[in-house]
Amino acid sequence: MTTTSTSAAILTAARTLEIREASLPEPTAEEVLVRVTDVGLCGSDAHWYEEGRIGETGVGDGLVLGHEFSGVIESGPRSGERVAVDPAIPCLTCQPCRAGKNNLCLNIQFAGHGATDGALRTHLVWPERCLVTLPDGMSSEVGALLEPIGIAIHAIDLANIEGARSVGVFGCGPIGLLLISILKSMGVEKIVATDRLPHRLEAARSLGATQPVLATEDERELEALLEASGDGLDNTFEAAGSDAALHSAMTAARPGTSVTVVGIPTGDHTSFAASLARRKEMSLVLCRRMLSDDLTRAAELAGSLDLTEIVTHRYPFDQVDAAFSALSDRRGLKVVVTPSP
Numbered sequence: 001m002t003t004t005s006t007s008a009a010i011l012t013a014a015r016t017l018e019i020r021e022a023s024l025p026e027p028t029a030e031e032v033l034v035r036v037t038d039v040g041l042c043g044s045d046a047h048w049y050e051e052g053r054i055g056e057t058g059v060g061d062g063l064v065l066g067h068e069f070s071g072v073i074e075s076g077p078r079s080g081e082r083v084a085v086d087p088a089i090p091c092l093t094c095q096p097c098r099a100g101k102n103n104l105c106l107n108i109q110f111a112g113h114g115a116t117d118g119a120l121r122t123h124l125v126w127p128e129r130c131l132v133t134l135p136d137g138m139s140s141e142v143g144a145l146l147e148p149i150g151i152a153i154h155a156i157d158l159a160n161i162e163g164a165r166s167v168g169v170f171g172c173g174p175i176g177l178l179l180i181s182i183l184k185s186m187g188v189e190k191i192v193a194t195d196r197l198p199h200r201l202e203a204a205r206s207l208g209a210t211q212p213v214l215a216t217e218d219e220r221e222l223e224a225l226l227e228a229s230g231d232g233l234d235n236t237f238e239a240a241g242s243d244a245a246l247h248s249a250m251t252a253a254r255p256g257t258s259v260t261v262v263g264i265p266t267g268d269h270t271s272f273a274a275s276l277a278r279r280k281e282m283s284l285v286l287c288r289r290m291l292s293d294d295l296t297r298a299a300e301l302a303g304s305l306d307l308t309e310i311v312t313h314r315y316p317f318d319q320v321d322a323a324f325s326a327l328s329d330r331r332g333l334k335v336v337v338t339p340s341p
Helices: 043-051 146-159 174-185 198-207 219-229 243-252 274-279 294-304 317-328
Strands: 005-013 016-023 031-041 068-073 082-085 123-127 131-133 166-170 190-195 211-214 235-238 258-261 283-286 311-316 334-338
Touching: 005 317, 016 317, 031 082, 031 317, 043 317, 068 146, 082 146, 082 294, 131 294, 146 174, 146 235, 146 258, 146 294, 166 174, 166 243, 174 190, 174 198, 174 294, 190 198, 190 219, 190 243, 198 211, 211 219, 219 243, 235 243, 243 258, 243 274, 311 317, 317 334
Parallel strands: 166 190, 166 235, 190 211, 235 258, 258 283, 311 334
Antiparallel strands: 005 016, 031 068, 031 123, 031 334, 068 082, 082 131
């Protein structure tokens, strides 16, 4: 039976989702129809859900969230091919695009942001150039993890950790855990990790963190952190989206190094102790999403990473509210919704 409609979960206000039916979209010459199989929910999706906006951008008349996703092509010569989808559609003509920084495109369209609906629907059309074939043997669920793996790859590129023997990851949500897994695969000897949630810290230990520290945001954490970091870590990553995590990352870093900020803060503001940063002559590097080729790199790297513990909650499409409840409550690690399994 030929499908003629699509179902979509639409965020209409903070913590308000509606399932709506619409006609099946028609792809243009540059696009293909994709049946969405797996959608990973992200920390930025939690901001959208909890606040009804990110920064100055709100949901408007309604927004379909979801930018970590995989699916099956259902039109054109590649029909039947399993793919991961790059959620970013850069214009390729503006100055950042011409400079090879398409993640900073001035005219970018991004799934589940602004006027561009995302993947929490059974079908969508997307530019064929933004699709990466899943390797044989890779599950569609892992395919939905390739976008956050790409972000972790981009963050590590920005940090320039070549030769680093000690690295800290401050915040052990899915991105932080993927950073730890990649750093371990790169041979980093000492990985300090912090989080406020014990189950995330245990996952960090399992994935390669050699010195996990419970983030208590008091003197106990500071003492444990200073003991774990010794003379200072070669590089640190802030992956929690909190000022407290950034302060810990700066505290643990050795003088003259950088902190790479990956987390997205609530309220669109980040602050830090200027005296600490100045005394260490520290650099802050901010990470925005990933470059287009990072998705292909993620597909190549994923097979060598331990990803078995990352996805802890799986929900069918008709339980999308429960999925966002788990995400908002920070239960488990990665939450995945299957619109069309």
